[in-house]
Amino acid sequence: xxxxxxxxxxxxxxxxxxxxxxxxxxxYFLKLKRAPLEVPSTYLWRxxxxxxxxxxxxxRLRRSLLLLLQLLVALLAILAVLRPGWQGTKLTGGxxxxxxxxxxxxxxxxxxxxxxxxxxxxxxxxREHVAGLIDQMDSDMSAMIVSFAxxxxxxxxxxxxxxxxxxxxxxxxxxxxxxDLKGALELASGLASPAxxxxxGGTEVDAAEETAEADLRPEEPAxxxxxxxxxxxxxxxxxxxxxxxxxxxxxSAETPNLAITALETRRSESDAGKLQAFVQVANYSGxxxxxxxxxxxxxxxxxxxxxxxxxxxIAGSTFPVGEAALNGGSxxxxxxxxxxxxxxxxxxxNDQLTVDDVAYAAINESQASRVLLVTSGNVxxxxxxxxxxxxxxxxxxxxxxSFLESNSYETRAAAGTYDLxxxxxxxxxxxxxxxxxxxxxxxxxxxxxxxxxxQSLATGPSLGPSLSVPQIxxxxxxxxLLANVELGNFDIVESLLLTPPAGATALVEASGGPIVAVAxxxxxxxxxxxxxxxxxxxxxxxRNTDWINRLSFPTFWLNTLEYFAARQAxxxxxxxxxxxxxxxxxxxxxxxxxxxxxxxxxxxxxxRGEQPFVYxxxxxxxxxxxTEGNRETRRFAVNLFDxxxxxxxxxxxxxxxxxxxxxxxxxxxxxxxxxxxxxATPARHELWRALLIAALCLLVVEWWIYHRRVYL
Numbered sequence: 001x002x003x004x005x006x007x008x009x010x011x012x013x014x015x016x017x018x019x020x021x022x023x024x025x026x027x028y029f030l031k032l033k034r035a036p037l038e039v040p041s042t043y044l045w046r047x048x049x050x051x052x053x054x055x056x057x058x059x060r061l062r063r064s065l066l067l068l069l070q071l072l073v074a075l076l077a078i079l080a081v082l083r084p085g086w087q088g089t090k091l092t093g094g095x096x097x098x099x100x101x102x103x104x105x106x107x108x109x110x111x112x113x114x115x116x117x118x119x120x121x122x123x124x125x126x127r128e129h130v131a132g133l134i135d136q137m138d139s140d141m142s143a144m145i146v147s148f149a150x151x152x153x154x155x156x157x158x159x160x161x162x163x164x165x166x167x168x169x170x171x172x173x174x175x176x177x178x179x180d181l182k183g184a185l186e187l188a189s190g191l192a193s194p195a196x197x198x199x200x201g202g203t204e205v206d207a208a209e210e211t212a213e214a215d216l217r218p219e220e221p222a223x224x225x226x227x228x229x230x231x232x233x234x235x236x237x238x239x240x241x242x243x244x245x246x247x248x249x250x251x252s253a254e255t256p257n258l259a260i261t262a263l264e265t266r267r268s269e270s271d272a273g274k275l276q277a278f279v280q281v282a283n284y285s286g287x288x289x290x291x292x293x294x295x296x297x298x299x300x301x302x303x304x305x306x307x308x309x310x311x312x313x314i315a316g317s318t319f320p321v322g323e324a325a326l327n328g329g330s331x332x333x334x335x336x337x338x339x340x341x342x343x344x345x346x347x348x349x350n351d352q353l354t355v356d357d358v359a360y361a362a363i364n365e366s367q368a369s370r371v372l373l374v375t376s377g378n379v380x381x382x383x384x385x386x387x388x389x390x391x392x393x394x395x396x397x398x399x400x401x402s403f404l405e406s407n408s409y410e411t412r413a414a415a416g417t418y419d420l421x422x423x424x425x426x427x428x429x430x431x432x433x434x435x436x437x438x439x440x441x442x443x444x445x446x447x448x449x450x451x452x453x454x455q456s457l458a459t460g461p462s463l464g465p466s467l468s469v470p471q472i473x474x475x476x477x478x479x480x481l482l483a484n485v486e487l488g489n490f491d492i493v494e495s496l497l498l499t500p501p502a503g504a505t506a507l508v509e510a511s512g513g514p515i516v517a518v519a520x521x522x523x524x525x526x527x528x529x530x531x532x533x534x535x536x537x538x539x540x541x542x543r544n545t546d547w548i549n550r551l552s553f554p555t556f557w558l559n560t561l562e563y564f565a566a567r568q569a570x571x572x573x574x575x576x577x578x579x580x581x582x583x584x585x586x587x588x589x590x591x592x593x594x595x596x597x598x599x600x601x602x603x604x605x606x607x608r609g610e611q612p613f614v615y616x617x618x619x620x621x622x623x624x625x626x627t628e629g630n631r632e633t634r635r636f637a638v639n640l641f642d643x644x645x646x647x648x649x650x651x652x653x654x655x656x657x658x659x660x661x662x663x664x665x666x667x668x669x670x671x672x673x674x675x676x677x678x679x680a681t682p683a684r685h686e687l688w689r690a691l692l693i694a695a696l697c698l699l700v701v702e703w704w705i706y707h708r709r710v711y712l
Contacts, residue, residue: 017081021074024067069702076695084691091136095158095220096143097188097243098130101228101250102172103149103179104577104645108229108353110255122250123174126227129248133225134165144191145169148184150177150578157191176355176621177577178642179232185224185669189241192222226667226674230651231644234668247674249664251650256285258349259356259646260293261314263339263574263639265321265363267562274323277361279339280316283309284647289349292342295319297363298334304342321363335635336623337361356646360623361574362635369394369565370417375424376401377541380533380548381439384557394419394565401426416584416612420564425532433582433612435524435564440496440532440544447501447519448528465497470510470531479507480563481518481527485556490547495531523582527560574639575618583626584612586633598622598638 102123109121130145137143143165145155156168224243229251262280281291288310295302302322307315321337341357351357371394373385385396403409404426412418413432422437427444442448475487487508495515500506504519507527515530533548534541547553575581583593585607592606593613598620605613618624618638626634640646651665664676 017078020077021071024070024074065705069698069705073695073698073702076691076698080691080695091133091138091141091223094141095192095222096133096137096141097192097222097224098133098143098145098169099181099184099188099224099226099228100126100130100145100147100155100169100172101149101179101181101226102147102175103231104174104176104355104640104642105179105229105231105353105648106250107174107176107355108251108255108257108648110252110352110648122229123172126248126250127169127172129227129250130169130225131166134162134169137162144188145172146184146188147172148179148181149175150180152180152184152187154187154191175577175619176640177619178645179228181226181228181232181667181669182235182238185235185238185240185243188222188224189243192243229648230665230667230676231647232667233644235670238670240669240672245669245672245674246677247667249650249676251648253650253652253664254286255352255648255650256287256289256350257353257356257646257648258283258285258289258291258309258341258346258351259353259640259643260339260341260359261356261641261643261646262316263337263359263361263637265337265361268320275321275363277319277321277337277339278316279305279319279359280314281307281309281341282314282643282646283311283349284649285349286311290345291315291349292345293317294340294342295321296338296340297321298336299338335363337363353646353648355621356640358621359574359639359641360621360637362623362637364634369419369561371396371561371565372418372421373398373424374401374403374422374426376426376536378424378439378534380553381422381424381557384554385561387554387558394561404428411588414611415588416582417588420561425535431521431524431526433524433584435526437527437529437560439529440535442496442498442528443526448499465512466494466530467497467510467512467515468494470495470512470515472508472510472515474509475516476505476507479505479518481556481559482507483559485552485559486550487552489552490545490550492531492545492547493535494544498528498530500528525564574637574641576642577619577621577638577640578616579618579638580614580616581618581636582612582614583634586628590628593633594627596625596627598624 100123106122106126134143137160139160142158142160143156144158145165145168147153147155155172156165159165221242221244224240224245226245226247227250228247230247230249259282260279261282262278264278265275266278268274268276277295279293279295281293283289283291288308291307291309292304293307294304303319305317305319307317309315337360339359339361341351346357371385373381373396375381375398382398399409409428413421413428413430413434416433418432418434420435420437421432422439423441424439425441427438427441430444436443470492472487472492475482475485477483477485492515495510497510497512498506498514498517500514500517501519504517506514506517508514508516516528518525518527532544535544536542583595583605585593590607592604594602594604595615595617596602597617599622603615603617605615607613615624621638621640623635623637625632626636628634653663653665666673666675668674
């Protein structure tokens with residue numbers, strides 16, 4: 001607030017404090033009334049009578065240095081309670097909500113802290129802003145603190161205890177998670193409207209009555225302060241309601257940063273027994289930079305490369321890693337691959353965020369993946385899967401469609417036993433816990449199904465539209481499944497016209513639409529070939545395509561095994577912080593496993609029925625180790641790999657004409673644009689500490705005068 005004095009006491013408390021100076025004065029006005037005393041001496045009697053005559057109730061106030069000092073101490077105490085000061089932000093309303101961003105980008109050290117060094121400078125600045133607002137609260141105000149990154153957390157619920165708010169504020173620590181503002185807004189909105197929250201928790205009748213009463217009562221507005229660097233997208237489908245938002249940006253628009261944005265491992269194309277790693281580095285700055293990438297395996301330096309990266313661009317390089325098989329057994333450190341940006345290059349580029357300067361990859365013990373082919377007879381696919389190189393990538397099991405009805409299949413599919421299942425002209429009842437390839441059929445469910453298209457020439461039973469003699473016009477040459485695959489030199493008799501779900505990638509386009517596509521499903525992927533390889537006519541199998549006569553046919557299936565099975569044998573994909581992972585056991589009899597985090601914290605997971613183990617505590621960067629029995633069986637890595645967090649430059653409304661003077665970009669919540677209130681939360685400069693110190697000094701002087709018998 002802009003007032004010089006701040007009231008922090010209630011009327012009753014002021015009455016008690018105002019009585020202190022009067023009590024001090026009364027002690028000096030009053031004279032001691034002495035008690036009668038019997039003595040045998042007349043002389044002593046006369047002396048006692050004289051003393052009683054002069055001991056009246058009141059006496060004239062004499063000049064006293066002690067009285068002056070004591071009154072000054074009381075006056076300074078009263079002034080300190082009034083909290084005199086200047087500047088500060090005008091706080092309105094009875095409720096304040098402080099949302100403090102503690103995501104990965106808030107660890108940027110771009111000089112926003114007040115004398116505190118380290119990687120949490122932006123978070124330090126946010127805490128200082130909040131602490132300044134807490135100090136400006138009136139006695140009738142209450143505040144709540146919520147931290148948010150991947151998940152929101154209530155740091156302190158509504159209270160008017162400023163000391164408690166400051167103590168809880170100091171407990172907010174930086175994380176490596178991405179930013180999710182919507183979850184924090186939903187949490188704050190629910191806690192700011194306790195009437196509605198209480199109504200939602202009661203019975204149906206009580207809830208309806210309480211909700212009706214709550215609707216009749218006007219909700220008390222709350223001021224919502226958002227302290228963040230704005231590294232998040234627009235918040236859609238959210239109404240602020242009674243929340244009055246204030247966005248306080250933290251950071252600078254010119255903060256540079258180098259970040260490792262990808263680290264992938266796969267078997268070498270020239271030698272399947274060796275590994276290679278691809279490292280990608282991004283330059284989030286306005287100037288070109290050189291990054292030196294050091295690749296280590298098991299702590300030993302493998303190779304180092306220098307990358308020249310233009311401003312705002314990315315660059316990558318492939319490193320030879322060595323033998324795919326682990327040396328020294330499953331517990332060897334060779335299973336950990338680390339890519340790191342050299343400190344010298346980071347210092348030259350003035351890198352300001354450290355959590356994305358290192359990336360990890362897990363190399364698991366070399367073992368064949370488990371592949372299931374379900375078919376009523378498809379010699380072409382079977383032969384393509386039994387080549388020498390394909391055999392090194394996975395163990396292929398062939399079963400008839402009747403196997404899908406067995407308990408053995410249901411148990412293994414639910415437990416994630418297989419790394420890849422290929423369904424040839426047959427469909428399971430439910431999607432398995434594995435990646436899949438469907439040949440001539442659609443996956444179960446409605447995701448891949450749609451109403452027949454007017455372009456369809458025929459309609460298969462419950463499969464949607466189909467095309468007769470489709471002509472391939474294009475295919476996705478950049479996708480790993482179609483690497484070195486030529487698809488324009490064969491014919492197809494008939495194919496389904498696919499309607500892929502959201503997020504899918506069309507791999508092959510025909511004249512009427514896509515006939516081959518791949519789509520994500522949870523942590524798995526489904527590939528659908530709309531056309532069967534062989535079809536059964538009059539009890540005999542006949543070709544539906546002459547693709548099987550082309551070299552691209554075995555190449556496609558080899559790519560499929562490398563894409564789905566080989567990457568499982570080498571290492572799992574990198575997880576984001578906070579992302580859960582399913583861990584199928586090696587043995588169906590396994591009841592528990594132990595997962596050890598990069599910091600050494602062990603967590604025991606117990607199995608529920610035939611379901612795979614699920615691990616969720618992935619809030620550390622690095623390689624996690626899975627132990628089954630007394631043997632380390634698996635590893636997986638967690639990395640940031642989030643451009644929104646690594647690009648630490650605060651977003652601006654930048655135009656080519658005024659790039660240097662661009663204003664901080666607003667954030668959008670629902671249909672409302674919240675302008676950045678840069679500089680709108682200055683801390684209030686208060687004098688109460690100095691006044692209390694002065695009062696303490698006067699007390700020391702008063703004590704010295706009293707004991708030294710110093711008088712004016």
